[in-house]
Amino acid sequence: MKPIETTQTSRRSFLKISALAGGGVLLSLAAEPIASAQGRGGPPAAPPDPHNFIRIAADGTVTIVAKNPELGQGVKTMLPMLIAEELDVDWKNVRIEQADLDDTRYTGQSAGGSTATPNNWTPMREVGAAGRALFVTAAAQTWNVPEPECSTASGRVRHSSGKSLAYGELAAKVATLPAPALGSLKLKEPSEYKIVGHTQPGNEVGNIVTGKPLFAIDVTVPGMQHAVFEKCPVFGGKVEKANLDEIRQLPGVKQAFIVERPDITDTVLPGETGVPNGVVILGETWWHAQSARKKLQISWNEGRWANQSSVAFAQHAEEMSKQPPQRTIRADGDAETAFQSAAKVIEAHYTYPFISHAPLEPQGATAHFHDGKMEIWTNSQNPGPGRRLVAQTLGMDEKSIAVHMVRGGGGFGRRLTNDYMAEAAYIAQKAGVPVKLLWSREDDMTHDNYRPGGFQYLKAGLDSSGKLVAWRNHFISYGDGERFVSSGAMGPTEFPQGFIPNYALHSSVQPLGIRTGALRAPSSNAFAFVIQSFIDELAHAAGKDPVQFRLELLNSHIAPAAAAEAPAGRGGRGGRGGGMPGMDPERMKGVVQLAAEKCNWGKRSLPEGTAMGIAFHFSHRGYFAEVAEVTVAAKKVRVNKIWVAADVGSQIINPGAAENIVQGGIIDGLSEMMGQEITVDKGRVVENNYNRHTMVRLAQAPPAVEVHFLKTTFSPTGLGEPALPPVLPAVANAIFTASGQRVRSLPLSKSGYSWA
Amino acid sequence: MAYKLSVNGHTSSVDAPADMPLLWVLRDLLDMRGTKYGCGIGQCGACTVHLGGQPVRACLTPISAVGNKPVVTLEGLSADGSHPCQLAWREIDVPQCGYCQAGQIMSAAALLAKNPKPSDKDIDSAMNGNLCRCGTYLRIRAAVHRAAELAGARPSHTATGANNNNNNRE
Numbered sequence: 053m054k055p056i057e058t059t060q061t062s063r064r065s066f067l068k069i070s071a072l073a074g075g076g077v078l079l080s081l082a083a084e085p086i087a088s089a090q091g092r093g094g095p096p097a098a099p100p101d102p103h104n105f106i107r108i109a110a111d112g113t114v115t116i117v118a119k120n121p122e123l124g125q126g127v128k129t130m131l132p133m134l135i136a137e138e139l140d141v142d143w144k145n146v147r148i149e150q151a152d153l154d155d156t157r158y159t160g161q162s163a164g165g166s167t168a169t170p171n172n173w174t175p176m177r178e179v180g181a182a183g184r185a186l187f188v189t190a191a192a193q194t195w196n197v198p199e200p201e202c203s204t205a206s207g208r209v210r211h212s213s214g215k216s217l218a219y220g221e222l223a224a225k226v227a228t229l230p231a232p233a234l235g236s237l238k239l240k241e242p243s244e245y246k247i248v249g250h251t252q253p254g255n256e257v258g259n260i261v262t263g264k265p266l267f268a269i270d271v272t273v274p275g276m277q278h279a280v281f282e283k284c285p286v287f288g289g290k291v292e293k294a295n296l297d298e299i300r301q302l303p304g305v306k307q308a309f310i311v312e313r314p315d316i317t318d319t320v321l322p323g324e325t326g327v328p329n330g331v332v333i334l335g336e337t338w339w340h341a342q343s344a345r346k347k348l349q350i351s352w353n354e355g356r357w358a359n360q361s362s363v364a365f366a367q368h369a370e371e372m373s374k375q376p377p378q379r380t381i382r383a384d385g386d387a388e389t390a391f392q393s394a395a396k397v398i399e400a401h402y403t404y405p406f407i408s409h410a411p412l413e414p415q416g417a418t419a420h421f422h423d424g425k426m427e428i429w430t431n432s433q434n435p436g437p438g439r440r441l442v443a444q445t446l447g448m449d450e451k452s453i454a455v456h457m458v459r460g461g462g463g464f465g466r467r468l469t470n471d472y473m474a475e476a477a478y479i480a481q482k483a484g485v486p487v488k489l490l491w492s493r494e495d496d497m498t499h500d501n502y503r504p505g506g507f508q509y510l511k512a513g514l515d516s517s518g519k520l521v522a523w524r525n526h527f528i529s530y531g532d533g534e535r536f537v538s539s540g541a542m543g544p545t546e547f548p549q550g551f552i553p554n555y556a557l558h559s560s561v562q563p564l565g566i567r568t569g570a571l572r573a574p575s576s577n578a579f580a581f582v583i584q585s586f587i588d589e590l591a592h593a594a595g596k597d598p599v600q601f602r603l604e605l606l607n608s609h610i611a612p613a614a615a616a617e618a619p620a621g622r623g624g625r626g627g628r629g630g631g632m633p634g635m636d637p638e639r640m641k642g643v644v645q646l647a648a649e650k651c652n653w654g655k656r657s658l659p660e661g662t663a664m665g666i667a668f669h670f671s672h673r674g675y676f677a678e679v680a681e682v683t684v685a686a687k688k689v690r691v692n693k694i695w696v697a698a699d700v701g702s703q704i705i706n707p708g709a710a711e712n713i714v715q716g717g718i719i720d721g722l723s724e725m726m727g728q729e730i731t732v733d734k735g736r737v738v739e740n741n742y743n744r745h746t747m748v749r750l751a752q753a754p755p756a757v758e759v760h761f762l763k764t765t766f767s768p769t770g771l772g773e774p775a776l777p778p779v780l781p782a783v784a785n786a787i788f789t790a791s792g793q794r795v796r797s798l799p800l801s802k803s804g805y806s807w808a
Numbered sequence: 809m810a811y812k813l814s815v816n817g818h819t820s821s822v823d824a825p826a827d828m829p830l831l832w833v834l835r836d837l838l839d840m841r842g843t844k845y846g847c848g849i850g851q852c853g854a855c856t857v858h859l860g861g862q863p864v865r866a867c868l869t870p871i872s873a874v875g876n877k878p879v880v881t882l883e884g885l886s887a888d889g890s891h892p893c894q895l896a897w898r899e900i901d902v903p904q905c906g907y908c909q910a911g912q913i914m915s916a917a918a919l920l921a922k923n924p925k926p927s928d929k930d931i932d933s934a935m936n937g938n939l940c941r942c943g944t945y946l947r948i949r950a951a952v953h954r955a956a957e958l959a960g961a962r963p964s965h966t967a968t969g970a971n972n973n974n975n976n977r978e
Contacts, residue, residue, distance in 0.1 A: 263842020
């Protein structure tokens with residue numbers, strides 16, 4: 053693991069340095085402002101800033117800096133592809149280098165909200181195009197010919213006379229040229245693409261298959277000690293007493309100390325709770341520290357959340373469902389009156405549990421405090437706020453904190469918060485040695501920021517033609533007053549708002565003392581299940597085909613959805629991260645029709661106990677419709693095949709990786725559907741490892757997940773999240789058609805289902 | 809306690825508590841970090857290594873139980889990344905995050921050593937102890953088939969990694 057030095061050199065001097073080093077050139081190019089949008093309602097767009105680097109050595113080797121955190125979403129390959137395409141170099145000659153966190157050069161160094169593609173599609177191509185323009189200028193000046201007589205290909209500038217120069221040969225001259233204005237650059241037509249739109253393998257695949265130390269857990273620093281951190285099983289609990297004298301005598305134990313932190317007194321826990329109370333043990337190896345931990349005897353003051361339980365949450369929710377809602381989030385028309393004149397009224401109650409992110413690499417980070425400065429190696433999805441948190445926690449200036457971005461073994465939203473990073477820094481400062489903190493799997497699963505569970509009490513009215521005319525949802529979540537817990541809000545434009553004349557969304561909340569946060573496709577991962585399952589119930593009640601019913605609903609768009617946008621509840625998805633604001637019904641119809649066409653909806657005769665179900669959902673700017681073919685017998689479920697139809701715009705940048713991540717999103721959704729539930733008892737999270745909070749295994753994965761991208765004229769958007777939400781209701785709807793059993797509660801295992 | 813271990817064809821001496829799992833001996837004492845920690849209870853398979861040619865979960869294998877049996881980790885599966893599983897994983901571009909893939913590849917290599925032409929069913933059962941949180945299972949299945957083809961087409965390659973430290977160079 054070679055950390056990259058975080059020099060703060062100016063652009064100009066950087067050019068000089070690189071020119072000295074072997075005749076190469078380093079380009080630092082200004083890009084258009086990049087909107088910063090987190091899935092969870094992030095900070096406003098960062099100002100435009102010179103950043104992004106292309107380095108071309110005299111031998112023609114091209115090094116492109118990848119600026120965003122890589123946790124498996126493929127961005128370390130994808131963003132450089134955009135630069136390389138417009139730079140007009142051969143991909144095989146490109147080396148990729150991971151950037152450090154550096155807001156003097158880069159914006160949007162985060163991985164969340166499926167934002168990398170929409171935010172970088174234009175700026176990264178412009179960076180490459182600016183580089184290409186510089187080489188053309190340098191060659192034209194060298195030959196003393198007009199620039200229009202020059203063309204480029206494969207890292208060479210060619211003149212119409214036939215002579216050519218390699219970029220490497222022009223590098224020294226390019227270093228003396230001013231950068232062109234980005235707006236003036238002509239970008240390639242898609243038909244000219246040689247890299248974009250062509251599958252490029254993940255840039256680390258060779259290192260992964262040979263076991264190179266790539267991940268945050270693999271970072272080593274000379275002299276480091278291994279840390280474990282025992283926290284109170286109840287959130288906010290404090291150490292009253294611990295047998296540290298005994299612990300310090302154990303083999304391989306280097307240090308042990310109590311961490312006491314200020315109480316969090318707010319009635320709604322903040323999204324980022326920082327360093328908690330507990331006991332830290334540092335060992336020669338992680339095993340030494342972890343073994344010593346088993347001998348810990350701690351008296352805890354468990355604090356104010358020690359009595360909460362999932363059973364009580366459910367009881368309280370049921371009581372609230374019978375009371376008038378605490379508040380109304382949205383009311384269009386008059387749903388209550390419309391129910392009275394409806395031909396049919398259907399009511400249903402849906403629930404979904406808390407679930408854990410459980411990325412395979414547990415939380416942890418490495419930190420080294422020396423000479424008043426902090427150096428951190430982290431796989432955070434959101435390292436900028438992480439550095440801020442460290443600065444606040446330790447009373448340091450952010451400028452004294454260097455953050456190296458290291459590959460993460462999955463993120464799924466867990467690493468949008470930075471508690472583990474702040475813990476590592478806190479421990480390193482206190483311990484006086486470099487520290488690698490690693491959570492156990494049990495730590496990870498019992499101290500997560502969970503996808504919040506919820507309860508939705510739905511009522512809908514159909515007119516005599518089977519048209520949906522009224523919708524009411526009493527959404528029961530967690531929070532206090534008007535505030536929802538993190539990722540526990542529903543916005544006022546949740547589908548089918550805008551498609552029904554009488555729409556009412558009410559909410560009630562109860563207090564919660566476990567942390568919550570964004571999980572891949574936050575809110576959508578639960579809401580799509582509820583809404584698209586209930587819509588299926590309505591289609592059946594109306595006696596209509598589920599595809600036809602959905603298309604009719606999409607055809608009944610009332611007002612531009614964007615005009616109805618109102619601030620989402622605090623801690624919700626907010627902004628552009630997810631939810632319905634901005635959904636274009638025509639694009640959604642396109643994918644519904646494509647999915648139906650690809651699976652031969654309504655035209656296949658399936659054996660007894662086998663059926664198809666459909667669902668769609670718009671989130672993170674992506675339009676997804678999915679069909680599941682499912683066989684169910686005696687509650688044993690087999691997903692035979694999934695068809696995915698997606699509209700994420702005009703260009704799939706890296707098709708192989710795109711297919712992989714969509715298939716992964718589907719399988720992730722199936723895991724959530726069948727086996728994932730976090731429960732709380734006596735204030736403690738009960739499920740603490742993969743045997744109790746299960747994932748789909750290879751034998752349970754559908755044999756085929758067919759992915760179809762519907763190319764449209766819209767600018768490309770992201771894929772990390774929007775593929776996941778529709779698969780849950782698609783499967784649930786297929787189960788209904790196959791078995792007559794409507795699933796209204798997740799996970800399915802709780803209702804006696806299992807994988808066949 | 810002092811232990812002598814054969815890892816990837818090299819003998820090393822380590823001083824470790826008897827109950828220290830092979831996983832942590834590899835990672836923290838021998839500085840071989842290709843083998844990953846995921847769950848510590850044998851549920852995820854990220855720590856899969858070969859012990860005497862058999863796939864085992866290194867997180868549940870105390871060093872005292874290793875004895876004279878040779879240990880092979882992903883780093884030792886081939887000298888140069890040319891084991892059929894490594895080649896197939898690259899060709900099919902299996903990984904997303906890649907964290908589980910060390911264990912996946914070691915399980916696949918052990919399967920192919922015993923069963924050079926596995927069916928889907930064989931693959932399902934041999935690979936079912938390896939979780940992939942990113943959900944790359946379809947590619948894993950395809951890569952195992954591809955590795956079987958590559959191994960079949962190139963008989964100089966043994967599918968096992970147990971003894972191939974010196975004979976797998978191209």
